[in-house]
Amino acid sequence: MSRTDGSQGNAPEAPRDAGGVSRRSLAAQALGRVDPITKGVVPPLHVATTFIRDPDNAYSSGFVYARPDNATVREAEAVLAMLEEAAGALLFGSGMAAATALFGALEPGDHVVAPNVMYWALKRWLREEGPRRGLSADFVDADRPEALRGAVRPGRTKLVWIETPGNPLWTVTDIAAAAEIAHAAGARLAVDSTAASPVHTRPLALGADLVMHSGTKILNGHSDVVAGVLATRKADAFWARIGALRASGGAILGPFEAYLLTRSLRTLHLRATAQAAAALDLARRLTAHPNVARVLYPGLPDDPGHAVAARQMEGGFGYMLSIRVAGGEAAAIATAARVRLWKRATSLGGVESLIEHRASVEGPGTPCPADLLRLSTGIEDPADLYADLDAALTSAHG
Numbered sequence: 001m002s003r004t005d006g007s008q009g010n011a012p013e014a015p016r017d018a019g020g021v022s023r024r025s026l027a028a029q030a031l032g033r034v035d036p037i038t039k040g041v042v043p044p045l046h047v048a049t050t051f052i053r054d055p056d057n058a059y060s061s062g063f064v065y066a067r068p069d070n071a072t073v074r075e076a077e078a079v080l081a082m083l084e085e086a087a088g089a090l091l092f093g094s095g096m097a098a099a100t101a102l103f104g105a106l107e108p109g110d111h112v113v114a115p116n117v118m119y120w121a122l123k124r125w126l127r128e129e130g131p132r133r134g135l136s137a138d139f140v141d142a143d144r145p146e147a148l149r150g151a152v153r154p155g156r157t158k159l160v161w162i163e164t165p166g167n168p169l170w171t172v173t174d175i176a177a178a179a180e181i182a183h184a185a186g187a188r189l190a191v192d193s194t195a196a197s198p199v200h201t202r203p204l205a206l207g208a209d210l211v212m213h214s215g216t217k218i219l220n221g222h223s224d225v226v227a228g229v230l231a232t233r234k235a236d237a238f239w240a241r242i243g244a245l246r247a248s249g250g251a252i253l254g255p256f257e258a259y260l261l262t263r264s265l266r267t268l269h270l271r272a273t274a275q276a277a278a279a280l281d282l283a284r285r286l287t288a289h290p291n292v293a294r295v296l297y298p299g300l301p302d303d304p305g306h307a308v309a310a311r312q313m314e315g316g317f318g319y320m321l322s323i324r325v326a327g328g329e330a331a332a333i334a335t336a337a338r339v340r341l342w343k344r345a346t347s348l349g350g351v352e353s354l355i356e357h358r359a360s361v362e363g364p365g366t367p368c369p370a371d372l373l374r375l376s377t378g379i380e381d382p383a384d385l386y387a388d389l390d391a392a393l394t395s396a397h398g
């Protein structure tokens, strides 16, 4: 088993469809759908908001109105459900809309366990908006299964939420262990898999009930669409309630964004694999840099999350890493100020590499150290990416 390139792990065997075709091939062809009228290899973009009713008052096309449902959105959802090996997928107007729809499907009085290290805006939502909706949440170090086990309250905890690797420290949570703990307490397990992508982790195959992605990140990958995804292992009553909330609340993704997302999913495997390889290359080189105190990346053999990551991730360890800059906050901000090729911006997963002083964004109460720079690795030449960081780190200390 190769531990540093992630080419092998104990993750369940990657499935193929009935014809023996891999997820990669199915995604490259967006499931092989064609335009039934022209036979075009790209299905048309469906923009209609309303549909003709039959003379007998039926809707034989199955489409009535575009707030609950749209054919172009359905196409993207079908590709995403295939990638996640899910019974269904739903697209939302943002990752936050997807996540809050899931929390919105819980009942007042329900208890939630969530990680200390997770997407900052969602943690704030759980803290500030959750209680107003009758939800209570406990935040624990989810990378320690004992902490999860100690936090679940059998019968009261209805959802265990994890994020792996967890933004912005890239802590790794054992999905199979978390699923066992959640299920023993009578709760569902949901995984924010944004930093892993379906290429590197298949949470449902590891026992999770639901998967969430910010489609804004590597799924779309070109920094030009805001989108969110939920996918489910079972099309059960909870899933139906999430769908009903999306339909009534109007949180569906727009058709043009869904069209762009499907286009991006055709190249997801190539992008994710290249971006993860570049992230590993950078992580290794930065470890040896005199002005870097620490590199946080689960692909490094001495990373605390490496053993679990090597087991549950496949084909790489993802496109995100962080560095802690020797010299502290001022040196970190000075380094970010000096890069030329890296783009100084928030967000992640695009083909262009981004650098961010994350503590400035998250503010007081963040677990993010002040000396940390978050790096989202794109598809540029890794040698150029390293040279630019090296020059910035060196001159910031000069």
Ligand SMILES: *Cc1c(COP(=O)(O)O)cnc(C)c1O
Residues within 6 Å of the ligand: 094, 095, 096, 097, 119, 122, 163, 167, 192, 194, 195, 213, 214, 215, 216, 217, 226, 227, 228, 348
């Ligand atoms: C960006 C992000 C979100 C939120 O997604 P939006 O599309 O910005 O609403 C949630 N989780 C993670 C890990 C993210 O990076």
